[in-house]
Amino acid sequence: MAARTVLITGSTSGIGLGIARAFAKAKYNIIFNGLEKNGHEIAAAVAKEFQVDHMYSPANALHTDQLRTMVDEGLKQFNHIDVLINNCGVQHVSPIENFPDQKWEDILRVNLSSAFFLTKALMKPMKTQQFGRIINIASAHGLFASEYKSAYVAAKHGVLGLTKVTALEGAPFNINCNAICPGYVRTPLVDAQIRDQAKSHDISESEVIPRVILQKHAVKKFVPVELIGRLSLLLADEISATLTGTAIPIDGGWSAQ
Numbered sequence: 001m002a003a004r005t006v007l008i009t010g011s012t013s014g015i016g017l018g019i020a021r022a023f024a025k026a027k028y029n030i031i032f033n034g035l036e037k038n039g040h041e042i043a044a045a046v047a048k049e050f051q052v053d054h055m056y057s058p059a060n061a062l063h064t065d066q067l068r069t070m071v072d073e074g075l076k077q078f079n080h081i082d083v084l085i086n087n088c089g090v091q092h093v094s095p096i097e098n099f100p101d102q103k104w105e106d107i108l109r110v111n112l113s114s115a116f117f118l119t120k121a122l123m124k125p126m127k128t129q130q131f132g133r134i135i136n137i138a139s140a141h142g143l144f145a146s147e148y149k150s151a152y153v154a155a156k157h158g159v160l161g162l163t164k165v166t167a168l169e170g171a172p173f174n175i176n177c178n179a180i181c182p183g184y185v186r187t188p189l190v191d192a193q194i195r196d197q198a199k200s201h202d203i204s205e206s207e208v209i210p211r212v213i214l215q216k217h218a219v220k221k222f223v224p225v226e227l228i229g230r231l232s233l234l235l236a237d238e239i240s241a242t243l244t245g246t247a248i249p250i251d252g253g254w255s256a257q
């Protein structure tokens, strides 16, 4: 069988890059995406390390036309896109009364609407090929709230709703759709929060990690990106057709409380 192709948004950093490495190791063709300035080089290095075909798109999730172009170019290069992983995401922390309107709009677009537009673009080809796997990287904040993260929490809760609808519409066509809900993962997105929280609590970064950042984890460890990669591979597998419409927490026991 020809190698399957996966499109992963935000895959030139953090969790997305970890997922891309897992799929490259499993010999998928990879469509990389992300806004990192050296995105081209990051993508090429992974493809070279694992000897897989790849494409890199700098499509900005704020712009629907750029997402559409990325899908068109991916289909042109590989003929089929079998797995879509909606991973790109941004955060802004502020009380509601001060939350900038534009930040709200942008977070909803990047964290939620981009997943809808890419699912929309790929639903038809996936139905035609009678195979599709869609994985939405939501968050523990898709299930729970934290204060000062209104846009992020609203967007991630929305992602879980989109996941369920996609699962129902995809079911007759061998398309599954699931969400992964990680707790805290050590990535550039969380490094910024560690710095901010250490400053605002006036404690060191090493103290802020167990006391503030991982406060809700029963297991006081960051979730390894490799675990999210392995779970994504399982959800993308042929065998996972009946595993659909779920929100799977990997959160160090946060959701057990």
Ligand code: NAD
Residues within 6 Å of the ligand: 009, 010, 011, 012, 013, 014, 015, 016, 033, 034, 035, 036, 059, 060, 061, 062, 087, 088, 089, 090, 110, 111, 137, 138, 139, 140, 181, 182, 183, 184, 185, 186, 187, 188, 189, 190
């Ligand atoms: P990260 O900052 O390391 O990576 C985010 C990626 O998204 C980058 O490649 C970035 O370029 C891309 N991106 C941002 N804005 C974009 C835009 N407008 N268009 C296209 N790409 C854009 O962050 P991460 O921690 O790896 O986060 C990845 C996903 O995992 C996000 O959806 C995040 O909400 C989710 N998540 C992260 C954690 C965590 O603890 N790190 C926990 C739960 C969920």
